[in-house]
Amino acid sequence: MLTIEELKNKSSQYLNDKKSIAIQLSKDILAEPETGYKEFKTNKKIYDVLKSLDLEIVNNLAITGLMTTIHGAKPGPHIAVIGELDGLPVPGHPFSDKDTNAAHACGHHIQIGNMLATLFALNSEEILNNLSGSISFIAVPSEEYVEIEWRNEQRSKGEFEFLGGKQELVKLGIFDDIDISMMTHARGNFSGFGYGGTGNGLVAKFIEFHGKSSHAGGDPHLGINALNAANLSISNIHANRETFYDDHHIRVHPIITLGGSVVNQVPEIVTLETFVRGASLEAIKNANLKVDNCLRAGAMAVGAEVEITTLPGYFPLFHDSNLQEIYKKNLQNTENKSSELDHGGGSTDMGDLAHLMPVIHPYVGGATDASAHTAGFIVEDYELAVVEAGKMMAFTIIDLLYDGASTGKEIISKHTPRLSKSEYLKTMREFSNVEIANYNIG
Structure with missing residues (x-):
């Protein structure tokens, strides 16, 4: 059995061997942005990459979502690594769609990239044989809460009930057997990584x-x-x-x-x-x-x-403090800068998941010094935003699922969900x- 540090070193090597695929996928998604519940080209790009890895894929979740799952040698907690599919209308963005004005001015394209990077780091027999549990990689639609009138019309037609993709996936039962969720979001005017904080x-x-x-x-x-x-x-x-x-x-x-x-x-x-x-x-x-x-x-x-x-x-965003500490320790063991965040006025449907299970939603720099959702927001450092971000998620998952998943089980046992699924849907x-x-x- 490999030590935990040996596992992390091995996972980093596996990621480095394939990191160009994750970076290229991010750039391909950037080139053809789509808004929520319309991410069909984006879905196809991710599907093709996952299919090339001979992975089993569950597709068309809440219209455009998809997921794949890998398994450790023994049963244990089920962890979700999440990436978001959609852009939003930002006229004048250099990578905006000429017809729809959709653009990845919030960096969701690199979320998919660092989600895939985490998969590359973990998806080998050598790594998985030392882990207890499962890891699902879920590409979710419609995080940007825009085009409200159109979405409400689709809602009235029964295409979906909730305007946010994670909300709809919760309703559909995709998160019923997930114990812990995590994802890494891009941020402008920022260097290194940010962890913690709360959101509206x-x-x-x-x-x-x-x-x-x-x-x-x-x-x-x-x-x-x-x-x-x-x-x-x-x-x-x-x-x-x-x-x-x-x-x-x-x-x-x-x-x-x-x-x-x-x-x-x-x-x-x-x-x-x-x-x-x-x-x-x-x-x-x-x-x-x-x-x-x-x-x-x-x-x-x-x-x-x-x-x-x-x-x-x-729902408002907050983080599981014990899970956050594990992620924080991995950041501190690298050369990347990191800092704890305060309250942010923005919103994300990761807040919804935070009411149901332990989550972390850290931020990674690498973008221009511009506010998100503006024409000036452009990711420049893909090595940081895709590769390093994916590596930090992978290291955190190794910590959680190593040694019979003792740490992961402890995180889950100490966490008290604020709402059950039925209470959440009722609210x-x-x-x-x-x-x-x-x-x-x-």
Whole structure:
């Protein structure tokens, strides 16, 4: 039986032999970005690589997801290594799709690469014979919570229930026998690795104001201006910002997606989209109630009607502290820089998994000094973002599954899930709501 350090050295050698495949796959995915639940080309690229390794593949999970599983010599915990398939619309990004504006401006292409790198590090008889348990590599669709209107239409047609891919996979039972989940996310303006920290959750809202059209110059008095209702609602939201507690980290950021039809007509239909983000489920619920009041008040002020559709978004992110310590020790044994992170205002559906099982969601640098989701966010250091990130995941898994998986079993036994699967799904569905309030007095 090899020592744990010998195993890690061997796994690093196996990865180095095939790292060019993982890097090239990342670059191939970058070249043809797709948005959530539409990642068919991306799916095919990953499928072809996994097939070339003679691995058994489970495909078409939540439309475009896929997974493969490798097994240690003995039974033990089941660990998931996750990569995300989708990009998001970012006009002007140098690698954006000319037709859809989709781009990997959040680095999901390197997630797939470092997930594959972890597979290369572990997928040999020499390594697996010393491990107890299973490792699944899951490429999940639709992490970016965008194109809300289109996804809600698909949801209404029964294509899926939840707008986030991991959420849908939880519902479908893909994570039922997973004990621990982990993934590594890209980050701009950052060197080395970041671990720990917390993140906001969110609900999404699609709002439609209905007024009454009339000639904007000749008969404005005969109309009901839906744009005025929307603008008042946004002002109402701004007026509430001082009521949000600092440690709740509330973020509300609406956009007007339709502001009217023509300039010489009183706007009859105006639509908004917004997220309501917060650091806890309770904070999100409270802020969401305030936002609904703001929307109703805007409609009431001008005598309009408002339809408020609220959709379940993502749960707040946190990490299992014991699992994080194992990952942290592996970082400290390398030459890579590492630092502990604070709270972040963004959101991810890894937060959903964190409520069900032990997770870690570290970040890796290697991108330009630009904010994610912008045209300037470009991964430059693939050796760090793909190879080193995959190696750190592999080393952590070896720690968990070595020696009869004693460490992995201890992590699981010390962890208390915040929600069961049934409680999670119930909470998600309770967030879904459609309300129509009509204040038309004409």
